[in-house]
Amino acid sequence: MEITRDITHLGEKSFPHVAAAIGTFDGVHVGHQRIIRTVVGRAREHGGTGAAFTFVNHPLEVLQPDRAPKLITPYPIKERLLKSLGVDLLVALPFTASLAEMEAEAFVEEILWKRLRVEFLCLGFDFRFGKDRRGTPDLLRKMANALGFQVEVLPPVTVDGTVVKSTIIRDLLHQGKVGEAARYLTRPYAALGEIVPGAGRGRGLGFATANLVPPEDLLIPDGVYAGRVFVGEGGYDAAMNVGVAPTFGAGGRRVEVHLLDIQEDRAPGYGQAVLVTFWERIRDEVRFASVEALQAQVARDIQRVREILSQPSTASADWALLGSGSCASMKCD
Template sequence: MKIYTPKDFPLPFETAVTIGSFDGIHLGHKNLFRETFALSKELGVTPLLVSFDPHPRTVLFPEANFKLLTTFEEKLDLFFRLNIENIAIIPFSVSVAQLTPDLFVEEYLVDNFKAKGIVIGFNFRFGRKREGDPEFLKRLGERFGFVVKMVNPVTVDHTTVSSTLIRQTIEKGDIEKTNLFLGHRYFLIGKVIKGQGIGKKLGFPTANIEIPKNKLLPPSGVYAVWVYYQNQRFKGAMNIGFKPTFEQKELSVEVHLLGFNQELYGKQLKVEFVKKIRPERKFGSIEELKTQISKDCELIETILND
């Protein structure tokens, strides 16, 4: 996988391009990638995926506290798994946002990326104040010599898949529907940090994971997860919340790896969500909590064995 940044522009080859933020990289995005690859073969050029970093909303509306489905690191992980070979990153800024649609196309798609084909979604908008639309892009294609292919939306159960829809299912804790719309399991990548050691005292040691503040997390509760560490996969019980039994004030994200007892401080873990098994609640005693955790682990074992 080759990642191109402004120091590499203009690229030394002609391309078929798809462009977007691709937050979540869901079924609709994956369809765009497939169509871009097909168009590149048809035109005899290199397929190129163009994305922005940071996400445009975080630049244009910093006060909105916008949460990402995929951090930049997670996005690259998915691109690699999808065998995307060529990626160009446009550093997003207010000045980029102020480019008129025709200037954006000329500067980036024509001059920098030498686009001979552009694949877009049905709701594609671009340029200053999102003034550019598919029809305008087609007219620019006639002027600059590239073809435009518009791809229909992907629907699941008569519902159009979108990042907004997926964000809503995550916020509800509906992990199974989230994963259906994504076409892969929702996941996070983070470094293990020092915790309070409560899990270890209870007999269920946990890895506390440091999560970027702008990462969208499911609601507080216990989740069945797969945990990836050093190219190995482990069953896991993840707790997101405030540990009400211990009256903790800060949100913690921690995972207990079933049948695993190695030191993980400072290590990086990838955690894939499979199912929410219960909300977080306060227990009357430590023994009651330990009994429940034991039941949680048994249930998670069953879920992940299916």
């Protein structure tokens, strides 16, 4: 997959028969996937280029900063997901004030037509673009007819009668309902982190942990989770605590990861990048009256994690980010 964050010289390169998807694609959920697969399929049929046109940051960070949401898929994860869907060319622009001021007509003619040289464009039913969000599917169809390219606007995608939207997924994650969110994402919610030194208490308790400072955009609440952690080329089942370890006195928020059945010589070291996937929330984070009570509960948590991850719905699932390459290639910032 070729990636560009600068469209200045895009028109100078040769990309045959460009079929492009356009959108913010936060979450790369099942609705977004249908758009991407439509353009990739179209490109394969015509010997062309399947492209995705998106933004590194959320447009609301510029348009209405006080309303800008935390991202479901930070850019490094979104990039890997789009690659796993077969995208040949990723145009990922920083959304800037100057881009926000561009009229819809100028955006279509100058960027999509002259620079990207799009022949087929696919978008979701609710996508808007250009200054004051004047760019609608109807305007796009009208301009496409005049310029000579095709447009397909896909209808809403529903799961069990609910229209899949990033806002719904974000709300579920805020509530810790990671299992429900995964049904709309078609994969577990994930975050990138870096191993940092901890207090060393886990090993003394009999449950060694790797510690991560959670990213600022982590959407889930504190609690204990079942999940999987990918380190380099390997993936491991894990019991994870997100929170402040209140039994030992409140501290900074951390993600403490206990990797199940990992050989000690393969445990990740400080500074190593990891990809953490959250499959199910088990319980709230609580303060225990004694270390012994904490140890007993952690043992029960680990058993519950094993039960969850041994189920066919999770054991057979493949996380799309591992489709090619290792998580080490994804930067945590």
